[in-house]
Amino acid sequence: MPTVAVKRDELFQLLGKTYTDEEFDQLCFDFGVELDEITSEKEQIEREQGKDKASGASDVVEYKIDVPANRYDILCIEGISRGLLVFLEKLKAPRYxxxxxxxxxxxxxxxxxxxxxxxxxxxxxxxxxxxxxxxxxxxxxxxxxxxxxxxxxxxxxxxxxxxxxxxxxxxxxxxxxxxxxxxxxxxxxxxxxxxxxxxxxxxxxxxxxxxxxxxxxxxxxxxxxxxxxxxxxxxxxxxxxxxxxxxxxxxxxxxxxxxxxxxxxxxxxxxxxxxxxxxxxxxxxxxxxxxxxxxxxxxPSLPYRFEEVNVERINKQVGINITAEQMAKYLTKMCLVTEPLKDGKNLKVEIPPTRAGIL
CATH class of the missing domain: 3.50.40.10 (Phenylalanyl-trna Synthetase, Chain B, domain 3)
Incomplete structure (x- = not known):
């Protein structure tokens, strides 16, 4: 599982909001990533090499975030902030x-x-x-x-x-x-x-x-x-x-x-x-x-494609019981723009070029 280090204040500026460490940890959990460590360059050097080696090192707070191996789109602060803004419904997924x-x-x-x-x-x-x-x-x-x-x-x-x-x-x-x-x-x-x-x-x-x-x-x-x-x-x-x-x-x-x-x-x-x-x-x-x-x-090809998925089957496999409309909303918040089909039983899900891990 890759770990992405981002400067806390820079990330908060991109998100347009300041969080406590506990609030951001919960946001990461909800989004499906893990806030692994809160540190700084100075703190890391002190821990690994001793305090005398840390003179002049930056004390800017860094968040180290563990992301899934197939989420290439959140391996940088640009992708993490964009994904979180869409998740928080402050931004629509961009069209590339x-x-x-x-x-x-x-x-x-x-x-x-x-x-x-x-x-x-x-x-x-x-x-x-x-x-x-x-x-x-x-x-x-x-x-x-x-x-x-x-x-x-x-x-x-x-x-x-x-x-x-x-x-x-x-x-x-x-x-x-x-x-x-x-x-x-x-x-x-x-x-x-x-x-x-x-x-x-x-x-x-x-x-x-x-x-x-x-x-x-x-x-x-x-x-x-x-x-x-x-x-x-x-x-x-x-x-x-x-x-x-x-x-x-x-x-x-x-x-x-x-x-x-x-x-x-x-x-x-x-x-x-x-x-x-x-x-x-x-x-x-x-x-x-x-x-x-x-x-x-x-x-680049930047492919967009559509998949039709069955609401009942997903509910059963995940172990939940939500409506097609709720499911569409959750998927859209994860940059997978989704709409229920007229039959009410299936969803039309758009897979963007940033989500190559979705087969």
């Missing part, structure tokens, strides 16, 4: 939509060589987004949580996010012999070949766990822009050239994968959570991905 760009669409071409190592890729653009330090940190944290959870430590999916204004499309997803790949990786000051990077990161506590995914392959994945600038060598590291900062206004997102379904879910999760900060809220600019056979697919 893809839009066409005003100019040329960003394109990513997958070359056949990638089939040897990591055959799938999806992409999208968050246009005219506004970051600040907290939003930026949350954006990075969500990627890390997805990597550890849905992406299975990057073995199924690896996420790359880039400052689009530093790049020039169209983009190419290729796979090359390691010695043929050379670029300046994230937060480094010089270029390395791929074998040199594997040696460098074999001593890195964070990145060394991802090296075995590709290190024995004859070719390594790599994404270029039209000027041969390297965006990333997934699933290990992004290029420094297109590094995201708080000043980034347009974000190009690429996800490479061995599991296409998981890649689409990962992309949908990122763009639905952070499109709230775009100039046109909850809209995502479509990108075109060209498959090795020439097929063209637009992403």
């Amino acid at each position: 939509t893809t839009v066409e760009p005003s100019g040329e669409k960003q394109r990513l071409t997958i070359l056949p060589s990638t089939g040897q190592v990591r055959p799938h890729a999806v992409a999208a653009v968050l246009r005219n987004i506004t970051f600040n330090q907290e939003r930026y940190k949350s954006f990075i944290d969500l990627q890390e949580k997805l990597h550890q959870n849905l992406c299975r430590r990057r073995s199924l999916v690896a996420i790359g996010t880039h400052d689009l204004d530093t790049l020039k499309g169209p983009f190419t997803y290729d796979a090359k012999p390691p010695a043929d790949i050379k670029f300046q990786p994230l937060n480094q000051t010089k270029e390395f070949t791929a074998p040199e990077l594997m040696e460098l990161y074999s001593k890195d506590a964070h990145l060394k766990q991802y090296l075995p995914i590709i290190q024995d392959k004859p070719v390594y994945p790599v994404i270029y822009d039209s000027n041969k600038v390297v965006l990333s060598m997934p699933p290990v590291i992004n290029g420094n050239h297109s590094k995201i900062t708080v000043n980034t206004r347009n974000v190009f997102i690429e996800c490479t994968a061995t599991d296409l379904h998981k890649a689409k879910t990962t992309l949908d999760t990122i763009v639905t959570m952070f499109s709230v900060y775009c100039e046109k809220q909850f809209t995502v600019e479509a990108a075109e991905v060209i498959q090795p056979d020439g097929t063209k697919i637009n992403y």
Whole structure:
């Protein structure tokens, strides 16, 4: 069960209300998550390393919230606050939509060589987004949580996010012999070949766990822009050239994968959570991905679908006895917009793109 750490006062500001710890604990229980711990950076350091090590650490109160493993939509403060506001009936569930760009669409071409190592890729653009330090940190944290959870430590999916204004499309997803790949990786000051990077990161506590995914392959994945600038060598590291900062206004997102379904879910999760900060809220600019056979697919898909469910059957399975109208209200409060059908025995439930865990 993933744990999400959020700053208490920031969360309360988003919710438009201040709660006591006991009141918020009850709200979490009602919503179906658990307030696991109330702490601060200073308190954690004192507990783990002693008081003398905590000098200068932040005493901002943090809530650590345990969320279900299939609730990718509440792995960040944006998703938690949005979900709680809908649950409290202070907000209607947003409608997430893809839009066409005003100019040329960003394109990513997958070359056949990638089939040897990591055959799938999806992409999208968050246009005219506004970051600040907290939003930026949350954006990075969500990627890390997805990597550890849905992406299975990057073995199924690896996420790359880039400052689009530093790049020039169209983009190419290729796979090359390691010695043929050379670029300046994230937060480094010089270029390395791929074998040199594997040696460098074999001593890195964070990145060394991802090296075995590709290190024995004859070719390594790599994404270029039209000027041969390297965006990333997934699933290990992004290029420094297109590094995201708080000043980034347009974000190009690429996800490479061995599991296409998981890649689409990962992309949908990122763009639905952070499109709230775009100039046109909850809209995502479509990108075109060209498959090795020439097929063209637009992403993100952001699928909405409907399910018809029987009220009596649900009552029986859950062990409750409520009306179709009550059931529809409860489901709608969980971002599953629902209406009773005319027969009074069944419900029409809309499953949004944020709830891929509902089969």
